Amino acid sequence: MHLFLLGVSHRTAPIDLRERLDFSSRDLSAAAEAIAARPSMSESVVLSTCNRSEIYVASSDPAIAREELVAFLSDYHHVAAQLFQPHLFALENSAAVAHLFRVAAGLDSLVVGEPQILGQVKDAYQVAAAKRCVGPVLSNVFRWSFGVGKRVRSETALGEGAVSVSFAAVALARKIFGRLQARRVLVVGAGDISSLTAQHLRAQGVGDIVITSRTLAHAEALAHDVGGLAVPWDGMMNALGSADIVITATGSQRPIITRAQLVAAQGHRRSTPLFIIDIAVPRDVDPSVGEIEQVFLYNVDDLQSIVEENLSRRAAEVEHAESIVNDEVTKFMAWQRSRSAVPTIVALRQRFEAIRVSELQRLENKLGVLPPDARARVDDVTRLIVEKLLIEPTEQLKGLPDEETQAAYTEAINRLFKLQQDEEPLDFSRGKRSDPSKRP
């Protein structure tokens, strides 16, 4: 049985094609079921995010699996196969394992180290598992990948530091205020980044969000989006007095908040921290406002430089994370090999046991005269001899260094002892890529 992966990602396909091949979260289980029901594939997990649509299957024949999956994608999404085939990438066995581990670790993401992907991998697996679409091949490799994702997060700084201006602002707010639950936010001017930041802050559970804009309709539209309250422009100073976090993003050519205005607006609240995020260019807040003791003033350049610093810090961690992934792939493959030796070991044991039992039966006439205690002793001794004979071969088979040696040993043992195995061993041996040019 082979592990086979077919998919498109931000590395191989443009966004319009990825959109057409995307599976919505409601479709995932039906798609996984439809794939696993095909004769050439026994297990399947569908992983679909905005940057990738990947189908992992267990198949006895990857070449047929590939053909069937292409046909499935074409039928399911009503897209002609020749449109997306050049953008597909396909991986088998150890290469597919390595890919899944890199995905779970966030190494294959558009923004390296982004935290959502591990949860998405888990969800994809659980959806498939709930529909009984996973078996020994996929459940082992997916469960192992969760551990890899977790290990990379705990042992490297790959996922650390915000890598967008709006997340950097939210991260700063959390370092200033701790929990954001009861905090009041004032948004001055409704633009894209201010809207995004307000949405992130809302997701963190901030208290009230008050929005003001020179055009009240704009404020009202944003208030509707983020669940805030729109106030007229002349109510800004009043709202400033009670705000903990202020986001400014107007098109004004002059500062709209000066030091004197802020001091007047804050009054007795001047001892409480105030975090001002000035996204506007030219700036909305006079830089001297930042000199007030409890005011933390960040403009768009400040946030951008934090983002760049975090990105370069993440890039420095990539090598470490890759080495963890490689280490885990090696460990997983070794574990997989020891598991694939199991059928041979079982067959060997059965063979020895059969010989033992048949010899005892052959001697039954002579042994029958023995008292029951002595008879049981003979049984024990013969069983012990078989056990002892098998200990070393079992250990050796489980610990073989590579697939070729293992195949050779298995073959030799099968011949030497005339073994017949019912179960087809899991074969993760050849990690070939069907189209290496599609992956960087």
Next chain:
Amino acid sequence: MNTLPLVLYAAAGIVYAIHFARRDSTTGRAATTLLLLGALVHTFVIGMQTMEVHHVPFANPSRAVSTFVWLLTLSYLYLELTTDERSMGVFILPVVIGLQVIPAIYPGTEYADPVLDSPWFWVHVSSLLFAYASFGLAGVLGLIYMLQFKEIKKKHLGYFYTRLPSLQILDVMNSRAVAVGWLFLTVGVIVGVVWTAEARAIAPNDPNLRAMSLDDPKIFIALLTWAVYSFAMFARRTLAWSGRRAARLSAIGFGFVMLNFLLINYFVTTSHSFY
């Protein structure tokens, strides 16, 4: 006897430093376990000394330092276990280790002066040691606050920014530690005055008791410390001081505490040398 806790504290200090750099939970748990073990052994040491002299050992300055270290460690462990915040350990442990060196090198002997055989005296010293432990925590929290504040204010988000808790949490913990410390300091000072009056009636010629006045540096600095922390409480509540100023004040206050507890206690005081 004080060496074993010192060794365990030092080991915990090293592991806390590794945890601070690496931030993995396994090292963090190892650090806490070592510190708990150190505190447990220290409890045993203090228990043995208590059985030996029939009271908690703190009339001798070295033993008082040991008891203070023990209380500081317990207070820190309480803080860590209730907030699940381990990054402060690397700042507290140097204070713990540095001070524990004193009783480890100069163990001192506890001399049971009959004058001290009063419940007032034990309430006086235990309250003050507990107050000092709280101020120790507040001082270190203040220092951490200033580090974090500086990085955020200067927009230089570096090594400490990611590792330290939020300003708000540090501020709240600092404020609570100062309040608890102030309460115990106040009780300790009042009980001290009551005890002195009582003891003077019993032993009018005791040189220590005769020296109990504002002229004695230990008493003077103690009252100054009380004034500093009283102002810190007042400034926070009435002048609406918060954040960095309060943090700085609590660090300065702890400077006074250490001055009094170490330098003056060992070398200068004339009123508090019952050993």
